[in-house]
Each structure stands twice: as C-alpha cells, then as structure tokens.
Amino acid sequence: MKPVQLYKNLCELAEKAKSGFCKVKGKNLFIMDKNISVQKKIRILAEFLGKMPHENIYVMPAVRDILG
Numbered sequence: 686m687k688p689v690q691l692y693k694n695l696c697e698l699a700e701k702a703k704s705g706f707c708k709v710k711g712k713n714l715f716i717m718d719k720n721i722s723v724q725k726k727i728r729i730l731a732e733f734l735g736k737m738p739h740e741n742i743y744v745m746p747a748v749r750d751i752l753g
Contacts, residue, residue: 704729
C-alpha cells in the first residue's frame with residue numbers, strides 16, 4: 686500500500702474512534718468520548734493506564750486492582 690493511501694486509511698480509522706491517546710505538540714493527551722457510560726470510561730482508562738508505568742507512583746489498592 687502506498688504511504689498516502691495508508692495515511693488516508695489511518696485517518697479514517699481515527700475518525701471512527703471514540704476515545705484514545707495522542708500526542709500534540711509534545712504533550713500527551715487522552716481523549717474520551719463524553720457520551721459513553723461511566724463503566725465504559727473506567728474500562729478504557731484502566732486498560733490504557735494499566736499499560737503505562739505506574740510502579741513508582743502510589744495507587745490506591747482498589748484502583749490498582751482494576752489496572753490488572
């Protein structure tokens with residue numbers, strides 16, 4: 686696939702996404718669809734944050750449990 690077509694396909698996929706992580710001007714941003722339920726927001730954030738390094742940060746036990 687040509688780079689231009691690949692870029693176009695990735696942009697189309699990004700437009701369909703409701704929430705996600707991105708970097709803008711060197712800043713890490715997490716975009717969350719405000720219209721989804723709190724349960725879905727918890728699942729999305731826990732999945733994302735569970736992949737991030739957090740061993741050297743105090744995390745309440747209940748929160749640590751959902752990070753996996």
